Ligand SMILES: CC(=O)[C@@H](O)[C@H](O)COP(=O)(O)O
């Protein structure tokens with residue numbers, strides 16, 4: 001069964017809106033783990049409007065499941081993760097100021113830069129993942145730059161799911177088989193939710209981990225955090 005890593009960006013967003021430490025991200029992370037989450041994810045962006053760089057070190061001290069830090073590899077981001085050494089770093093090709101993530105890396109065009117950054121992270125003992133679209137050429141490029149895993153950007157799947165779920169998942173299922181044949185580990189995330197998650201997980205038998213934040217935090221408003229995490233885990237059980 002794929003691991004569920006809870007993305008706490010939207011919890012951090014609420015905290016930041018009042019300038020005090022409420023809700024306390026550390027307490028929420030520990031509660032997520034207590035309620036069954038198998039990982040914690042944050043994505044500090046350059047403007048730190050969601051998670052802040054200081055949250056990385058603080059979470060590293062307490063998270064006992066798996067800490068996944070996502071972000072664009074600025075020198076500041078790399079300094080923070082190389083010092084904190086989370087379990088996994090997921091590189092995402094976001095422009096500064098981007099509303100949210102909306103595409104994967106060009107692993108061919110940016111191969112030199114990616115290889116160098118992935119090398120630095122792996123030398124520090126950090127597992128690497130890179131955010132990608134479901135394309136065989138991009139996956140071949142991902143293998144060539146030396147990443148341990150890829151994370152499929154699932155926004156297009158989520159948007160098409162209600163229209164034609166079989167067509168929505170097809171490119172991801174094909175790409176996932178290709179990634180598995182290459183020996184790449186497979187993660188996925190973005191706009192996964194209680195409606196679309198089970199079908200995605202069922203059609204990608206090699207899927208190892210999903211990171212989910214936005215929908216999960218919204219669902220927690222209605223169902224509570226503990227129930228919500230259980231509902232997501234239930235969708236992932238095979
Ligand atoms: C890479 C990815 O898809 C997530 O980190 C996502 O970008 C989080 O989104 P928000 O920061 O918009 O909550």
Ligand SMILES: NCC(=O)COP(=O)(O)O
Nearest residue numbers: 007189190191211213214
């Ligand atoms: N990597 C994707 C992630 O962490 C969460 O994305 P979302 O569920 O907030 O869209």
